[in-house]
Amino acid sequence: MKFYISTTGIKRVTISNTSTGGGGGGGGGKGATVAGTGAAAARGRLTSRTVLPLVLVLGIVLPFLFVRVAFLVLESASSTSCSSAIDCIGWRLFSGGDTSQRLREELTRALMEVKDGNSLEGGIEGSLDSFNELVKEMTSKQQDIKAFAFKTKAMLLGMEQKVQSAKKRELMYWYLASRGVPKSLHCLCLKLAEEYAVNAMARSRLPSPEHVSRLADTSFHHVVLLTDNVLAASVVVSSTVANAANPEKLVFHILTDKKTYTPMHAWFAINSIKSAAVEVKGLHQYDWSQEVNVGVKQMLEIHRLIWSHYYKNLKEENFEYDGEHRSCLEALNPSCLSLMNHLRIYIPELFPDLNKIVFLDDDVVVQHDISSLWTLDLNGKVVGAVVDSWCGENCCPGRKYKDYLNFSHPIISSNLNQDRCAWLSGMNVFDLAAWRRTNITTSYHKWLKLSLNSGLTLWQPGVLPPALLAFEGYVHPIDPLWHVAGLGYRSPSAGGEILEAAAVLHFNGPAKPWLEIGSPEVRSLWNRHNQNRR
Numbered sequence: 001m002k003f004y005i006s007t008t009g010i011k012r013v014t015i016s017n018t019s020t021g022g023g024g025g026g027g028g029g030k031g032a033t034v035a036g037t038g039a040a041a042a043r044g045r046l047t048s049r050t051v052l053p054l055v056l057v058l059g060i061v062l063p064f065l066f067v068r069v070a071f072l073v074l075e076s077a078s079s080t081s082c083s084s085a086i087d088c089i090g091w092r093l094f095s096g097g098d099t100s101q102r103l104r105e106e107l108t109r110a111l112m113e114v115k116d117g118n119s120l121e122g123g124i125e126g127s128l129d130s131f132n133e134l135v136k137e138m139t140s141k142q143q144d145i146k147a148f149a150f151k152t153k154a155m156l157l158g159m160e161q162k163v164q165s166a167k168k169r170e171l172m173y174w175y176l177a178s179r180g181v182p183k184s185l186h187c188l189c190l191k192l193a194e195e196y197a198v199n200a201m202a203r204s205r206l207p208s209p210e211h212v213s214r215l216a217d218t219s220f221h222h223v224v225l226l227t228d229n230v231l232a233a234s235v236v237v238s239s240t241v242a243n244a245a246n247p248e249k250l251v252f253h254i255l256t257d258k259k260t261y262t263p264m265h266a267w268f269a270i271n272s273i274k275s276a277a278v279e280v281k282g283l284h285q286y287d288w289s290q291e292v293n294v295g296v297k298q299m300l301e302i303h304r305l306i307w308s309h310y311y312k313n314l315k316e317e318n319f320e321y322d323g324e325h326r327s328c329l330e331a332l333n334p335s336c337l338s339l340m341n342h343l344r345i346y347i348p349e350l351f352p353d354l355n356k357i358v359f360l361d362d363d364v365v366v367q368h369d370i371s372s373l374w375t376l377d378l379n380g381k382v383v384g385a386v387v388d389s390w391c392g393e394n395c396c397p398g399r400k401y402k403d404y405l406n407f408s409h410p411i412i413s414s415n416l417n418q419d420r421c422a423w424l425s426g427m428n429v430f431d432l433a434a435w436r437r438t439n440i441t442t443s444y445h446k447w448l449k450l451s452l453n454s455g456l457t458l459w460q461p462g463v464l465p466p467a468l469l470a471f472e473g474y475v476h477p478i479d480p481l482w483h484v485a486g487l488g489y490r491s492p493s494a495g496g497e498i499l500e501a502a503a504v505l506h507f508n509g510p511a512k513p514w515l516e517i518g519s520p521e522v523r524s525l526w527n528r529h530n531q532n533r534r
Helices: 022-076 085-094 096-116 131-141 145-179 183-198 209-216 230-242 258-270 290-315 323-331 339-350 371-375 432-436 440-453 464-470 496-501 520-527
Strands: 002-006 009-013 221-226 250-256 277-282 356-360 364-366 383-386 427-431 475-478 504-506
Touching: 145 323, 183 230, 183 258, 209 250, 209 277, 221 230, 221 339, 230 250, 230 258, 230 364, 250 258, 250 339, 258 277, 290 339, 290 440, 339 356, 339 432, 339 440, 339 464, 356 371, 356 432, 427 432, 440 464, 504 520
Parallel strands: 221 250, 221 356, 250 277, 383 475
Antiparallel strands: 002 009, 356 427, 364 504, 383 427
């Protein structure tokens, strides 16, 4: 009798010793029973030997697997690349190294959708201000990649608008700074006016009696300046004399307004130049003809109307920071209304005894001898000027005809080529005898009246635009190294070698050399001739 344990309890089994096949059969049955019992025992030993290590391995692996699956479920909850969390777990578990590639593709797809979209969810007004806010927003609300792309775009657009606004304000402040008169320059004029009143030397005759005969002598080299800036005029004169091969041949004619006459006279009387002759004359000392008086008043009135019209239109625009509106701000410079700037069209009437002159703006500095300009052959033209820049033929960035004139108007577009280079007006050679044989001044006034009758829209405010029209066909190009301009901007395009080789440097632009907003490197070229710093 044997006992075995089953799931239902302990059962008893009776085993008979009687065999059906005799003794031999009984022995065979017993052997079979023993063999079966041995096999069962072997299976029991194999199972117990394998189960324990398997349990240990599973005990180690299953926690890590559980944690990995938990992270995948959390990540897939905010993913838009899978139809369900199970799908995401599947491709992330079995795709191996393709996970980052799939994520890149999904992010790229979302960014392209946002780029092509015309609107933003929530608008720019609701955009975040910093990267930390963006991270906090995305992690707290568990938003998808597309929402992340939209919010990033809104944030970047908002920041871009702030940068543009800051650039616009900075540009405006820079131009406002360029309009001011430095305290040192203002005080200099006051001190010189006081000197003129109390110091007999400051009132001494200019030029000195021995040089008076040179004023109308055409064998001398006559230089004309129209300015109300004492310091600027002193640099022009001193730099020209310092670099002249024959300074005793130079005669300077400085024309200024009534309020600046006394300080201007006092400066050149006290700081007299022995070799060259200097004449200082005020507008109030001229005996103007009735025709010139009427012409000057009409000219100034039309220029004022053009300036006011341009200013009104610009004020109504909400413009961005670009090259076009930089030129607009330059055109609104108050110097565009200065009588001293506009009077250059009357140079033949102002100096009736002279035949050939070199005209210099007050924002230039002379670096080399310019005496050969008076012997320059203009081939019958009226004005010698730099047309092509030092950088090559037709290389004149920012000063083509289209930068000054309105080519959308048929009167302008039918007469001129908008891509032509405008000639520089800071240093010019004028053949006054040839000028008097033309109708340039009359043509200038005709263009002013035509602008008035055309709604004041033919050109930007300034001295040069109507001069380009009046002098059309009367300009003789000269070597570009005679005159290098553009030094009144933040980043002058001319390199060091060009600046050293140039005969005349022109600080046209907002950053005049007597202001602190200019480049120190190029201002040093002007300051070495500034006698007020010594």
